[in-house]
Amino acid sequence: MNLTKLAYKNLVSKPLNALLSLLLLVLSIALVTFMLQLSGQVGKNLDRNIRPVDMVVGAKGSPLQLVLSSVLHIDAPTGNIALQEAEALAKNPLIAKAVPVSYGDNYKGHRILGTDTTYLGLYGATLASGSLFQEPLEVVLGDRAYQQLQLEIGDTFVSSHGLAENAMDAHDGHPFVVKGILKPTGTVVDQLIVTPLESIWEVHEHEGESLGHVKEKLDEHEGESADHAEEGPDEHESGEDHREITAMLIKFRNPLGLVQLPRFINENTNMQAALPNFEIQRLLGLLGTGVRTVNAIALAILLVSGLSIFIGLLKAVRERRQELALLRTYGATTLQLLWTVLLEGLFLAVSGFFMGWVLGRLGLWGLSGHTRSAYGYDLTMPMPTATEALLFVCIVLITVLAVFLASLSIFKLNISKILSDE
Incomplete structure (x- = not known):
């Protein structure tokens, strides 16, 4: 049966x-x-993307937006902060590593991130071919950006203003050149086009755009011109004192930094501190x-x-x-x-x-x-x-x-x- x-x-x-x-x-x-x-x-x-970063320092606003934009790169930034003020904060003995990041442009929808090679080290990103950037307007491509953009080492391209693909507002006078391709990391780095900070400043300052607040720099320069003779050339502020970045990614030296620094920054500076782990857990x-x-x-x-x-x-x-x-x-x-x-x-x-x-x-x-x-x-x-x-x-x-x-x-x-x- x-x-x-x-x-x-x-x-x-x-x-x-x-x-x-x-x-x-x-x-x-x-x-x-x-x-x-x-x-x-x-x-x-x-978790994989926020683990390398203990704290983000940026412009005041929504802390979640600051984390999403500066760490995960899926939102618009809250604004800019003074590079000089961020670098002063980076000298705090509780901070082991401080990585500046600046962005505002894209190429075919992929963000162009201005930073230094320390950023790549945070995520363990290494070269698959080519070399790292050395000069302004040199870039390395994340693995997915390389696959989707179909750019090769030595190719040039021009960026578009904003974080969404926009071919109508291209910076034609400042072409970027591809110097290297990164190995896949499984992190947000794979989506990015990474370049020195100076690239972002050069592209925007020379075109009168707002990222570097060039107008403010010129106004202040005119106000100080009357005192220039008395101060002498060594005492005159250079344009670098007015440069800005989008955020600073912080790695603490010990857990004490987590306890002391966020409150100090939020209460005593013009900047905002956000803790990626806390904000993502809340989300x-x-x-x-x-x-x-x-x-x-x-x-x-x-x-x-x-x-x-x-x-x-x-x-x-x-x-x-x-x-x-x-x-x-x-x-x-x-x-x-x-x-x-x-x-x-x-x-x-x-x-x-x-x-x-x-x-x-x-x-x-x-x-x-x-x-x-x-x-x-x-x-x-x-x-x-x-x-x-x-x-x-x-x-x-x-x-x-x-x-x-x-x-x-x-x-x-x-x-x-x-x-x-x-």
Whole structure:
């Protein structure tokens, strides 16, 4: 007696009932696996990018915006800060490393980041080919920027003002030249075009744009010109004193810096200090509410699916009482009949879980295209995780329980009465 074939025949004999239970199960599994992977991968990506930076110092405004713009490069900056003031802060003994960053231009949607080679060291970025920048207007390309822009070493290009692709506002008079290509790091560096700070100043100062506040520099120069003869050439302020950067990325020497410096900066300077880890955890906390809500909905659908399987099997057992009685007369035991019903439930559970898992991964793949183009982050398609394996075990246990409750009447079959009634 082929019980597996019999169970399959019984299942497909009522296709609408089976399809309803299957759809509910597939939907719940797809939602749960999709949200688990999405929240997990987003959290890992964010953590990998903020880990090298303990604190960001920038213009006053939203601390979250400061972190998103200066560390993750997915928002607009809060403004600029004086380079001189930032460098004075960098001499604090609690600071082990201070990396200036400045930006405001892009090339075909990829940000051009002015900084120094210390920035590359923060993320462990090394050269795949070529050399690092040495002079202004020399750049190195992150791995993804290199792949998407199709620039080679020695190629030149001109930047566009702003952080979004805009070919109408190009700095034609200041072409950049590609000097090197970076190896992939799996961090935000892969999306960037990195150049010396002087490149940003040169491009904007010579075109009268606002990044360096050239107008303010000229006004102050005129105001001081009357005193120039008395001060002498050694006492006159140079243009470098008025240069600005977007932010300073800080690495503390010890945990004491985390306790003292942020409050001191926020209360006693014109700058703002933001802690990437704190701000991202706050952001994930807000997003986590939505994730938990979706997961709760998915679990509710899963319970409804289990109830649907139970009702379907209970109805099937009652409708096939004569068939089950006949099987008993042909020598089938009660356990074999129970196993037949269990196989029906397992067919639904296993196929529903597999299709739901595939649907969840397809959703992740579809979203990956958007996150890649909008934020430069890839969502991977991993094999089943331990959490998903545990979810599968729970599905099987729920199915076994539903089968057992639906099949209690099998243990009470009165074969002679059932056959005589029919």
